[in-house]
Amino acid sequence: MITAMNKEIIPDNWYNVVPDLPEPLAPPRDSKSDISSINLLNKILPKEVLKQEFTFKRYEKIPDEVMEAYEQIGRPTPLIRAKNLEKKLGYSGKIYYKYEGATATGSHKINTAIPQAYYAMKEGVKGVTTETGAGQWGSATALAASLYGLPSQIFMVKISFEQKPLRKTVMNLYNGNVVASPSTLTAYGRKILKEHPDTPGTLGIGISEAVEYALDNDYRYMVASVMNVSLTHQSVIGQETKKQLELIGEHADVLIGCVGGGSNFGGFTFPFIPDGDDTEIIATTANEVPKFSKGDYKYDLMDSAGILPQVRMYSLGADFVPPTIYAGGLRYHGASPSLSLLINKGRIKSDEVTEEEVKEALRTFANTQGIIAAPESGHAIASAIKYVKAHINEKKTIVVNVSGHGYLDLSIFGEKK
Amino acid sequence: MKNLIPYFTLGYPDNETLSHFLDLIPVDKINYIEFGFPSNDPRYDGPVIRKTHNVGNINFSDDFYKKYFDYFHKNHVKMYSLSYYSDIKARFDDFIDYLQKRNFSGIIIPDLIIDYYSEGKEIINKLNDRGFEYIPFFSPSTPDSIIKNVSSMTKSWIYYGLQPSTGIDIPYELDYTTERINELLPGREITYGFGIKTDDDIRNLMKNGGSGVAIGTYLIKMTEAGDENGFIDYINKMRGVLDE
Numbered sequence: 001m002i003t004a005m006n007k008e009i010i011p012d013n014w015y016n017v018v019p020d021l022p023e024p025l026a027p028p029r030d031s032k033s034d035i036s037s038i039n040l041l042n043k044i045l046p047k048e049v050l051k052q053e054f055t056f057k058r059y060e061k062i063p064d065e066v067m068e069a070y071e072q073i074g075r076p077t078p079l080i081r082a083k084n085l086e087k088k089l090g091y092s093g094k095i096y097y098k099y100e101g102a103t104a105t106g107s108h109k110i111n112t113a114i115p116q117a118y119y120a121m122k123e124g125v126k127g128v129t130t131e132t133g134a135g136q137w138g139s140a141t142a143l144a145a146s147l148y149g150l151p152s153q154i155f156m157v158k159i160s161f162e163q164k165p166l167r168k169t170v171m172n173l174y175n176g177n178v179v180a181s182p183s184t185l186t187a188y189g190r191k192i193l194k195e196h197p198d199t200p201g202t203l204g205i206g207i208s209e210a211v212e213y214a215l216d217n218d219y220r221y222m223v224a225s226v227m228n229v230s231l232t233h234q235s236v237i238g239q240e241t242k243k244q245l246e247l248i249g250e251h252a253d254v255l256i257g258c259v260g261g262g263s264n265f266g267g268f269t270f271p272f273i274p275d276g277d278d279t280e281i282i283a284t285t286a287n288e289v290p291k292f293s294k295g296d297y298k299y300d301l302m303d304s305a306g307i308l309p310q311v312r313m314y315s316l317g318a319d320f321v322p323p324t325i326y327a328g329g330l331r332y333h334g335a336s337p338s339l340s341l342l343i344n345k346g347r348i349k350s351d352e353v354t355e356e357e358v359k360e361a362l363r364t365f366a367n368t369q370g371i372i373a374a375p376e377s378g379h380a381i382a383s384a385i386k387y388v389k390a391h392i393n394e395k396k397t398i399v400v401n402v403s404g405h406g407y408l409d410l411s412i413f414g415e416k417k
Numbered sequence: 418m419k420n421l422i423p424y425f426t427l428g429y430p431d432n433e434t435l436s437h438f439l440d441l442i443p444v445d446k447i448n449y450i451e452f453g454f455p456s457n458d459p460r461y462d463g464p465v466i467r468k469t470h471n472v473g474n475i476n477f478s479d480d481f482y483k484k485y486f487d488y489f490h491k492n493h494v495k496m497y498s499l500s501y502y503s504d505i506k507a508r509f510d511d512f513i514d515y516l517q518k519r520n521f522s523g524i525i526i527p528d529l530i531i532d533y534y535s536e537g538k539e540i541i542n543k544l545n546d547r548g549f550e551y552i553p554f555f556s557p558s559t560p561d562s563i564i565k566n567v568s569s570m571t572k573s574w575i576y577y578g579l580q581p582s583t584g585i586d587i588p589y590e591l592d593y594t595t596e597r598i599n600e601l602l603p604g605r606e607i608t609y610g611f612g613i614k615t616d617d618d619i620r621n622l623m624k625n626g627g628s629g630v631a632i633g634t635y636l637i638k639m640t641e642a643g644d645e646n647g648f649i650d651y652i653n654k655m656r657g658v659l660d661e
Contacts, residue, residue: 018558019560020560021560023534023560023563024531024534024556024559025558025560027582029460030464030467033464033467033468034464034468036464036582038463038582038585039463039585039586039587042586042587047588050587050588051590054557054587054589055589056557056558056559057590057593057597299460
């Protein structure tokens, strides 16, 4: 185990994959003909965040204040060899997991929430707002905003709001204001409630409400995923992992992570892209949200209301209402443009796992490694177990990103008799 | 001499108004001129220029503009076509024949290496064989390797769009932008476009080694407003800044 105590492991810079992509990243397109939704981003995002969204700089210096905050919330996170899991699977190769559940908010989300809130504070905005699915992003936003003295308004997808009341408590403890989305706080939320009063909500609706709220209240919107800037900030995960592997003389043959919008996955794997093709990279999605196998690679809306620009990505359609699955963070209809391009070009492979595979993987991981992983992260673990079984005689080094813990998601297991 | 390149979409705001403004251009103050051939899907343009394509599609007539193409050619102003590959793909050879017949020097194809990357090499080679300049168009999201590879296939000037689309205003680091492109393409003629408005924009770009600027949205707004004096003053002023 590489301990979390060595601050030298935290990188000095964030890594941006755009200049290292095999083909140009298609630029965003305006969603409406008469106005520029790209220009509108000037009113939605903090200026520095917007600049980083469109930058081609390979490395962006992490401000000292953000570095300090990273240390305070538990970075670097540990990279642990899952010896018990290897033994259980009878694998003669090695399995490591990067454990983002060790951060203060229990997931990787805090890695980008901190810099976004920091830049918002520096610009003197009134507050920040965002959407959240399972609640991990909302928790990270609420804490980051609180750290910099900003109020936060969080729109939580209704089904998760109802299924995970403790998440609301966590966000409230971090001084966040939380409402179920669709809500009556925005015109778009009221429209959806009128048309579909029983909707479970979607991340797309939540994003639309948060963006509208930001525009109407001079707040700034916090980008959870999909947009490149959040993947860039999350690159601390992959850069730490590389350094930790180097320290123990290991080379990653296979990287596996789960994909909702792509932030933990991109952050974990993209720093390995410039090193060449000898690391196999696998993006795992929920069987119920098969964006890579059944989605189209096309320009599509990031939000249901069409306020934000369109981006080219794998998408099941912005109006896709996914099943009310156990892993709220994976219900998003699309995936980040850079990840989508790398999937489309075959550099990154995709996998899908079922709910039963995920639950079984979570149980196995819990009773071998003692970590109760988030249901979203359970997809990566399930995919890794599948991979091991399919390559049981190959002595590969597999590294899995466990993007968060699942202590607030235990209801998915029901009661064991 | 640094290049000043005005851009107009043919047929916008209407043929008569545009022709009037073309007549006003002091030809000794510009080096090249860029004509947008109206597109059915100008997807990498901002709202101002997007609208010009929709209108231009209705109005454009070669008969009307032929005399202007002759006029700029005779006055040694090199003409470049801005055309989306999605519009000309099906009649590519015929379209290039037409441009050459009208004495255009080359073509800018904003969607070629973004949406048709796999066809890019063949198209560029075809244009090279015909002695027709392909102007590589890059944006902030163009990867380093693509900038190097595509540029190496051409000898012409480079068009670098500073913004993700025309006429918008996303913050960026000018020094880093120019430093990056200069490092990737040392000694190459780089013309900047997209979102350039002020004297200081131009001054800073030239100070950092730029070879020229393309101005579109700002001039189009003047033609819309019928601002003849502002139009002439602006071109003269920009020429002056480039000559400093």
